[in-house]
Amino acid sequence: MGILGEQGSVVKPRAPRTATTRHVTAINRTAILDVLREHGPLSRRDIQERTGLGSATVERLCSALMEEGAVEVAGQMRSSVGRPSSLLRFASSARAIMAVDVTEYTARGRVVNLGGTTLYEESLSFALDGADAGAARIDGLLQLVDRLASAQTGVTSPIAAVGITVPGIVHAGVVSKAVELDWRELPLADIVSARCGLPVHVENDANATAYGEWSSGALGDAHSAVAFVLGARLSAGILNDGHLYRGHRSAAGEIGFLLASSASFARYFTEQGDIESSLAAHVLPFAAREGLHGRRIGPAFRAMMARCQAGDSEAARARDEFFDLMALTLVAISVVLSPQVIVLAGAFAQYSEESAEQLSRRLVGRIPWVPRIAVSELGFDAAITGVSALTIEHARSATYLA
Incomplete structure (x- = not known):
């Protein structure tokens, strides 16, 4: 007996395939x-x-x-x-992979063997003084890939694959939206692969951070976990049983687009979500006092926290409102996913202990199960460590199936 296909047609079930x-x-x-x-x-x-x-x-x-x-x-x-x-x-040293962490101003690269040992590391600052900052970042990334693949690193093991982590939504190697990089619908994997002739894996930075903390940091004993990453924006990487959850078109974890209240329905959000916009409003004034410009939440958060430590009462009020909003996002994630652990990463790193305490006390008694809120063990190495581990897995698979 067949099964119904599209438009009511009958489709015969396929016969089992025999292993070759x-x-x-x-x-x-x-x-x-x-x-x-x-x-x-x-x-x-x-x-x-x-x-x-x-x-x-x-x-x-x-x-x-x-x-x-x-x-x-x-x-x-x-x-x-x-x-x-x-x-x-x-033979973990017989092959190596290349891992690159792309941020707004720099690209940091590593050559890592299949055992996870770093063999070489180098950073490159983007030349952003021209008219097209997005193109300048692509040029800088390709320059760094060239250097990491060259003999000047002193690494003799052949490179089997490239892993790149970027802030923004990534699906099937295409950076569909990375506001701080000025990249939209950019086929990054194809561009880099055409340059170096290697398979390329591109990953969202929050996912890479979550996987890095799971493979080598604070989430090693967690079966279900979320990494909250505070950078230029706010995003999350979601892990379940050691596997990343990406959702439809790999857009899971874009928590900055959560709505803060019913008043949010009076606006539309494109470049920055409602929660992100509200967080930015509380912290950006303190960044401006330090001469920092733009709408990057992470640096502004650190500026605000520094003013709190100096006894600034206005900064203390902004801090309380900031963590109220952050707690709302943790509540949403916690009641939907019920993670065992939430790790705070990115700009939280410098103030992670205080941030964990601020958020934990806001959740107790308000949700059925309060996850453990952990501090990042890898700091700003989390994303590049995570994309290294993911790329090693891809390279090992290629070795296995050769």
Whole structure:
């Protein structure tokens, strides 16, 4: 019996597909590489026992992986009888990835091996004195990619993939909206890939921050978590069971567009959401006093908090109103997603302990379950650490399926 398709047509169900030899080989390669990465160095016999694969399959695939450079000999294991056995390990240094964190004024890049060790790092400031700031940022990013891929880094491991993190909505490699970068509907992955000839993964900075804190920072023990990132704007990265939740067209986490009250229906919001606009109104006057211009919330927040510490009563009132609004966003996220932990990142870093205390006491008794509010352990390294980890996963997958 068929099922109804579009316009009422009957569609016959597809017959189950049979796994080909190539599929089975890819699965077995993955099993060997995973067990070596997690438990190595191991002998071939150990690999057999842990994977359940036959000795001939293990011997054939290990030999192929060694020829490719994905597996290397890590020493010998002597036994009471027979010849010593070679110990094999995942060759994390055989390949590397490039990771770049793009912000409004700079691009910071790293070359990282597949074990997560940073081999080289460099930053580049954008030349923004021309008429087209968006194009200048693309040019600067490509210059940095060229340098990171060049011999001047001293890294001999071939680069397998590139990861880029940007502030803004990213879907399928296209930066659909990054206000502070002056990028809209920019096919960034294609542009960079055409320049360097490598696969490119582009990620929203809040998602990258969440994944960085989960892989190497404050969220390591959390099964459900949210990273609140205060930068030029306010955004969130959402994790569930170690996987990023991106939502439709990867727009999940744009919490700056939450509405603060029914009065919000009298306005429309395009470049900056209602919550973001309200937060900016409270902190920007303190940025102006420090000679900071524009509508960047993060630097203005730090200026306000510095004035609070100096005993400024006006700044203290603005701080209370700022955290009232922030608490409203945490309530919305908490009652919908019920995260185990919320980590405060970005501009919160310098004042994270006080920020966590301000927000926690506003939530107690007002929602069914108050998440633990944690402070960032990675600080401004969170996004580049996260996109490095995500890109390593992509590069490992390519290695597994080679």
